[in-house]
Amino acid sequence: MRRVLTIDGGGVRGVLPASFLATVEELLRRSPANYFDLIVGTSTGGIIALGLGAGLSARQIRDFYIDRGPHIFRGQRHLRALRQVFVAKYNPLSLKNELEKVFGDRRIGESRTRLVIPSMDLTTGKVRLWKTAHNERFIQDYKCRMVDAAMATSSAPTYFKAVVGETGTSIVDGGVFANNPAALGAVEAIGVLGWPRDEVAILSLGCGTEPLDVRPSVLRSGIAGLGLKITSIFITAQSDSSTGMATHLLGDRRNFYRVNPTLPAKRYGLDVASAIPELSGVGDSEARRCLQEIRAFFSTPAPSFVPVHPLGS
Secondary structure (H helix, E strand, O other): OEEEEEEOOOHHHHHHHHHHHHHHHHHHOOOHHHHOOEEEEOOHHHHHHHHHHOOOOHHHHHHHHHHHHHHHOOOOHHHHHHHOOOOOOOOHHHHHHHHHHHHOOOEHHHOOOEEEEEEEEOOOOEEEEEEOOOOOOOOOHHHOEHHHHHHHHOOOOOOOOOEEOOOOOEEEEOHHHHOOOHHHHHHHHHHHOOOOHHHEEEEEEOOOEOOOOOOHHHHOOOHHHHOOOHHHHHHHHHHHHHHHHHHHHOOOHHHEEEEOOEOOOOOOOOOOHHHHHHHHHHHHHHHHHHOOOOHHHHOOOOOOOOOOOOOOO
8 A cells, every 4th residue: 555645734733733743653653754655745734744754753843843933933913914915924034044954955855755845836827846756757856955845835925925946936835726735645646656546545634724704795795805714715625625636536535534623713823823832732632533543554664765866866
Protein backbone atom coordinates (compact mmCIF):
# COMPACT_ATOMS: atom_id res chain seq x y z
CA MET A 1 0.00 0.00 0.00
CA ARG A 2 1.26 3.48 -0.93
CA ARG A 3 0.49 6.03 1.79
CA VAL A 4 0.00 9.76 1.21
CA LEU A 5 -0.13 12.46 3.88
CA THR A 6 -1.81 15.76 2.98
CA ILE A 7 -1.89 18.83 5.23
CA ASP A 8 -4.20 21.83 4.79
CA GLY A 9 -3.37 25.52 5.00
CA GLY A 10 -4.59 27.50 7.97
CA GLY A 11 -2.09 30.02 9.34
CA VAL A 12 -1.25 29.59 13.03
CA ARG A 13 -3.87 26.85 13.15
CA GLY A 14 -1.22 24.70 11.52
CA VAL A 15 -0.17 23.92 15.07
CA LEU A 16 -3.19 21.59 15.20
CA PRO A 17 -1.95 19.07 12.57
CA ALA A 18 1.63 19.61 13.79
CA SER A 19 0.55 18.67 17.31
CA PHE A 20 -1.47 15.74 15.94
CA LEU A 21 1.66 14.39 14.27
CA ALA A 22 3.80 15.10 17.35
CA THR A 23 1.47 12.98 19.48
CA VAL A 24 1.48 10.17 16.91
CA GLU A 25 5.26 10.41 16.92
CA GLU A 26 5.34 10.17 20.71
CA LEU A 27 3.04 7.16 20.76
CA LEU A 28 4.85 5.33 17.94
CA ARG A 29 8.35 6.48 18.99
CA ARG A 30 9.19 7.17 15.38
CA SER A 31 8.77 10.09 12.99
CA PRO A 32 5.46 9.96 11.08
CA ALA A 33 7.37 10.95 7.95
CA ASN A 34 8.95 7.50 7.86
CA TYR A 35 5.58 5.93 7.06
CA PHE A 36 4.53 7.98 4.03
CA ASP A 37 5.53 7.64 0.39
CA LEU A 38 4.36 11.16 -0.46
CA ILE A 39 3.60 14.28 1.59
CA VAL A 40 1.61 17.20 0.15
CA GLY A 41 1.18 20.41 2.13
CA THR A 42 -0.32 23.82 1.40
CA SER A 43 0.70 27.08 3.09
CA THR A 44 1.23 26.33 6.78
CA GLY A 45 0.79 22.67 5.81
CA GLY A 46 3.58 23.18 3.29
CA ILE A 47 5.88 24.34 6.06
CA ILE A 48 5.03 21.20 8.03
CA ALA A 49 5.59 18.99 4.97
CA LEU A 50 8.97 20.59 4.26
CA GLY A 51 9.94 20.22 7.91
CA LEU A 52 9.14 16.51 7.85
CA GLY A 53 11.03 16.11 4.60
CA ALA A 54 14.01 17.92 6.10
CA GLY A 55 14.19 15.37 8.89
CA LEU A 56 12.75 17.53 11.68
CA SER A 57 10.71 15.70 14.27
CA ALA A 58 7.01 16.48 14.47
CA ARG A 59 7.66 17.73 17.99
CA GLN A 60 10.20 20.25 16.69
CA ILE A 61 7.68 21.48 14.11
CA ARG A 62 4.93 21.81 16.73
CA ASP A 63 7.29 23.72 19.01
CA PHE A 64 8.17 26.06 16.12
CA TYR A 65 4.54 27.22 16.10
CA ILE A 66 4.36 27.50 19.88
CA ASP A 67 7.67 29.32 20.30
CA ARG A 68 7.86 31.46 17.15
CA GLY A 69 4.23 31.95 16.11
CA PRO A 70 3.67 34.91 18.47
CA HIS A 71 6.81 36.59 17.09
CA ILE A 72 5.81 36.14 13.46
CA PHE A 73 2.27 37.43 14.01
CA ARG A 74 3.01 40.13 16.54
CA GLY A 75 1.74 43.71 16.56
CA GLN A 76 -1.17 45.80 17.73
CA ARG A 77 -4.39 44.37 16.33
CA HIS A 78 -6.16 47.68 15.63
CA LEU A 79 -3.14 49.02 13.75
CA ARG A 80 -2.87 45.82 11.72
CA ALA A 81 -6.54 45.98 10.74
CA LEU A 82 -6.14 49.56 9.46
CA ARG A 83 -2.85 48.80 7.74
CA GLN A 84 -4.30 45.76 5.96
CA VAL A 85 -6.61 48.02 3.92
CA PHE A 86 -3.59 49.39 2.09
CA VAL A 87 -0.73 46.88 2.45
CA ALA A 88 -0.06 43.33 3.61
CA LYS A 89 -0.83 42.77 7.27
CA TYR A 90 2.55 41.37 8.37
CA ASN A 91 6.20 41.80 7.53
CA PRO A 92 7.32 38.67 5.64
CA LEU A 93 10.89 39.11 6.89
CA SER A 94 9.83 37.90 10.33
CA LEU A 95 8.53 34.66 8.82
CA LYS A 96 11.52 34.26 6.51
CA ASN A 97 14.05 34.81 9.31
CA GLU A 98 12.38 32.18 11.48
CA LEU A 99 12.18 29.70 8.60
CA GLU A 100 15.86 30.19 7.80
CA LYS A 101 16.72 29.31 11.39
CA VAL A 102 14.88 26.02 10.90
CA PHE A 103 15.79 25.05 7.33
CA GLY A 104 19.11 26.81 6.89
CA ASP A 105 20.29 26.30 3.31
CA ARG A 106 18.62 22.89 2.85
CA ARG A 107 17.41 22.15 -0.66
CA ILE A 108 14.21 20.40 -1.67
CA GLY A 109 16.45 17.69 -3.12
CA GLU A 110 17.58 16.84 0.42
CA SER A 111 14.07 15.77 1.43
CA ARG A 112 13.79 12.27 2.86
CA THR A 113 10.43 11.75 1.20
CA ARG A 114 8.55 12.84 -1.92
CA LEU A 115 7.05 16.31 -1.57
CA VAL A 116 4.52 18.45 -3.41
CA ILE A 117 4.14 22.06 -2.22
CA PRO A 118 1.55 24.17 -4.09
CA SER A 119 1.70 27.91 -4.78
CA MET A 120 0.41 30.14 -7.58
CA ASP A 121 2.20 32.43 -10.01
CA LEU A 122 0.10 35.60 -10.25
CA THR A 123 2.06 36.97 -13.19
CA THR A 124 1.39 34.01 -15.48
CA GLY A 125 -1.85 32.88 -13.86
CA LYS A 126 -0.42 29.36 -13.61
CA VAL A 127 -0.24 26.95 -10.70
CA ARG A 128 3.31 26.63 -9.32
CA LEU A 129 4.05 23.26 -7.70
CA TRP A 130 7.34 22.72 -5.88
CA LYS A 131 8.34 19.06 -6.11
CA THR A 132 11.11 16.68 -5.21
CA ALA A 133 12.73 14.81 -8.10
CA HIS A 134 10.35 11.86 -7.98
CA ASN A 135 9.75 11.90 -11.73
CA GLU A 136 12.04 12.34 -14.74
CA ARG A 137 10.17 15.52 -15.67
CA PHE A 138 11.03 17.29 -12.41
CA ILE A 139 14.45 18.63 -13.25
CA GLN A 140 14.64 21.95 -11.40
CA ASP A 141 12.77 22.29 -8.10
CA TYR A 142 14.98 19.87 -6.21
CA LYS A 143 17.78 22.45 -6.44
CA CYS A 144 15.63 25.17 -4.80
CA ARG A 145 15.92 26.12 -1.15
CA MET A 146 13.25 24.82 1.19
CA VAL A 147 12.91 28.33 2.63
CA ASP A 148 11.92 29.71 -0.78
CA ALA A 149 9.25 27.05 -1.26
CA ALA A 150 7.97 27.62 2.28
CA MET A 151 7.72 31.38 1.74
CA ALA A 152 5.98 30.94 -1.62
CA THR A 153 3.33 28.51 -0.41
CA SER A 154 2.58 30.54 2.74
CA SER A 155 2.41 34.06 1.26
CA ALA A 156 -1.31 34.39 1.89
CA PRO A 157 -2.82 37.43 0.13
CA THR A 158 -3.47 40.36 2.52
CA TYR A 159 -1.40 38.70 5.27
CA PHE A 160 1.97 38.66 3.47
CA LYS A 161 3.05 40.27 0.22
CA ALA A 162 3.71 38.07 -2.79
CA VAL A 163 7.11 36.42 -3.12
CA VAL A 164 9.16 37.38 -6.17
CA GLY A 165 10.44 34.19 -7.80
CA GLU A 166 13.75 33.58 -9.56
CA THR A 167 12.21 34.60 -12.89
CA GLY A 168 10.77 37.83 -11.45
CA THR A 169 7.16 36.68 -11.27
CA SER A 170 4.94 37.14 -8.21
CA ILE A 171 4.06 33.96 -6.31
CA VAL A 172 1.39 33.59 -3.62
CA ASP A 173 -0.06 31.04 -1.21
CA GLY A 174 -1.15 27.72 -2.67
CA GLY A 175 -4.31 28.04 -0.61
CA VAL A 176 -5.88 30.17 -3.35
CA PHE A 177 -6.58 26.95 -5.25
CA ALA A 178 -5.68 23.99 -3.01
CA ASN A 179 -6.03 24.94 0.65
CA ASN A 180 -7.07 21.33 1.18
CA PRO A 181 -4.57 19.46 -1.04
CA ALA A 182 -6.14 16.00 -0.74
CA ALA A 183 -7.16 15.88 -4.41
CA LEU A 184 -3.74 17.15 -5.42
CA GLY A 185 -2.19 14.30 -3.46
CA ALA A 186 -4.44 11.74 -5.13
CA VAL A 187 -3.64 13.08 -8.61
CA GLU A 188 0.10 13.07 -7.90
CA ALA A 189 0.02 9.52 -6.55
CA ILE A 190 -2.18 8.00 -9.25
CA GLY A 191 -1.72 10.25 -12.27
CA VAL A 192 1.95 11.26 -11.97
CA LEU A 193 3.60 8.48 -10.00
CA GLY A 194 1.39 5.81 -11.58
CA TRP A 195 0.53 3.98 -8.39
CA PRO A 196 -2.55 1.73 -8.75
CA ARG A 197 -5.57 3.55 -7.33
CA ASP A 198 -6.61 0.60 -5.19
CA GLU A 199 -3.15 0.61 -3.60
CA VAL A 200 -3.18 4.25 -2.45
CA ALA A 201 -4.33 5.43 0.99
CA ILE A 202 -4.56 9.09 2.04
CA LEU A 203 -4.43 10.57 5.52
CA SER A 204 -5.76 14.13 5.20
CA LEU A 205 -5.09 16.55 8.06
CA GLY A 206 -7.00 19.81 8.35
CA CYS A 207 -6.35 22.78 10.60
CA GLY A 208 -9.82 22.68 12.13
CA THR A 209 -12.98 24.01 10.57
CA GLU A 210 -15.59 26.52 11.69
CA PRO A 211 -19.27 26.07 10.77
CA LEU A 212 -20.09 28.08 7.65
CA ASP A 213 -22.52 30.80 8.72
CA VAL A 214 -23.87 32.68 5.70
CA ARG A 215 -27.45 33.87 6.01
CA PRO A 216 -29.66 34.38 2.92
CA SER A 217 -29.82 38.11 3.65
CA VAL A 218 -26.03 38.32 3.32
CA LEU A 219 -26.10 36.56 -0.04
CA ARG A 220 -28.56 39.17 -1.32
CA SER A 221 -26.60 42.16 -0.04
CA GLY A 222 -23.85 42.33 -2.67
CA ILE A 223 -20.14 42.93 -2.15
CA ALA A 224 -20.55 44.98 1.04
CA GLY A 225 -22.35 42.19 2.85
CA LEU A 226 -20.63 39.22 1.25
CA GLY A 227 -17.07 40.53 1.37
CA LEU A 228 -16.24 39.35 4.88
CA LYS A 229 -17.69 35.90 4.17
CA ILE A 230 -16.30 35.26 0.72
CA THR A 231 -13.01 33.72 1.89
CA SER A 232 -14.81 31.27 4.17
CA ILE A 233 -17.18 30.31 1.35
CA PHE A 234 -14.34 29.65 -1.10
CA ILE A 235 -12.25 27.68 1.39
CA THR A 236 -15.20 25.54 2.50
CA ALA A 237 -16.22 24.80 -1.08
CA GLN A 238 -12.68 23.97 -2.16
CA SER A 239 -12.10 21.70 0.82
CA ASP A 240 -15.33 19.79 0.30
CA SER A 241 -14.69 19.34 -3.42
CA SER A 242 -11.07 18.28 -2.80
CA THR A 243 -12.14 15.68 -0.28
CA GLY A 244 -14.81 14.39 -2.66
CA MET A 245 -12.45 14.15 -5.62
CA ALA A 246 -9.73 12.42 -3.60
CA THR A 247 -12.21 9.88 -2.26
CA HIS A 248 -13.56 9.27 -5.76
CA LEU A 249 -10.09 8.79 -7.27
CA LEU A 250 -9.13 6.10 -4.77
CA GLY A 251 -10.16 2.56 -5.50
CA ASP A 252 -11.60 2.07 -2.01
CA ARG A 253 -13.26 4.88 -0.06
CA ARG A 254 -12.05 3.29 3.13
CA ASN A 255 -8.53 4.26 2.09
CA PHE A 256 -9.28 7.93 2.71
CA TYR A 257 -9.25 9.28 6.27
CA ARG A 258 -9.88 12.93 7.08
CA VAL A 259 -9.01 14.58 10.41
CA ASN A 260 -10.45 18.09 10.65
CA PRO A 261 -12.21 18.81 13.96
CA THR A 262 -14.96 21.41 14.17
CA LEU A 263 -13.88 24.50 16.11
CA PRO A 264 -16.01 27.14 17.84
CA ALA A 265 -17.01 29.92 15.45
CA LYS A 266 -15.00 33.18 15.48
CA ARG A 267 -12.57 31.92 18.10
CA TYR A 268 -9.48 30.82 16.21
CA GLY A 269 -8.40 33.23 13.48
CA LEU A 270 -5.64 32.36 11.05
CA ASP A 271 -3.31 34.80 12.82
CA VAL A 272 -4.51 34.69 16.44
CA ALA A 273 -1.25 33.60 18.04
CA SER A 274 -2.75 33.57 21.54
CA ALA A 275 -4.81 30.53 20.50
CA ILE A 276 -1.78 28.41 19.58
CA PRO A 277 -1.47 26.52 22.92
CA GLU A 278 -5.16 25.63 22.92
CA LEU A 279 -5.08 24.50 19.29
CA SER A 280 -2.05 22.38 20.08
CA GLY A 281 -4.13 20.68 22.74
CA VAL A 282 -6.90 20.01 20.21
CA GLY A 283 -4.41 18.33 17.89
CA ASP A 284 -3.12 16.16 20.71
CA SER A 285 -6.66 15.09 21.68
CA GLU A 286 -7.55 14.26 18.07
CA ALA A 287 -4.48 12.05 17.70
CA ARG A 288 -5.28 10.10 20.85
CA ARG A 289 -8.92 9.79 19.80
CA CYS A 290 -8.35 8.33 16.35
CA LEU A 291 -5.00 6.55 16.62
CA GLN A 292 -6.58 3.10 16.51
CA GLU A 293 -8.55 4.04 13.39
CA ILE A 294 -5.44 5.18 11.52
CA ARG A 295 -3.07 2.42 12.68
CA ALA A 296 -2.89 1.03 9.15
CA PHE A 297 -1.01 4.16 8.02
CA PHE A 298 1.73 3.37 10.53
CA SER A 299 1.96 -0.41 10.22
CA THR A 300 5.34 -0.55 8.45
CA PRO A 301 7.85 2.11 7.37
CA ALA A 302 7.69 3.26 3.76
CA PRO A 303 10.53 2.26 1.42
CA SER A 304 13.39 4.75 1.29
CA PHE A 305 12.91 7.51 -1.27
CA VAL A 306 15.53 7.55 -4.03
CA PRO A 307 15.27 10.72 -6.18
CA VAL A 308 15.54 10.50 -9.95
CA HIS A 309 17.89 13.51 -9.96
CA PRO A 310 20.00 13.42 -6.79
CA LEU A 311 21.72 16.61 -5.69
CA GLY A 312 25.28 16.77 -6.94
CA SER A 313 24.58 14.67 -10.02
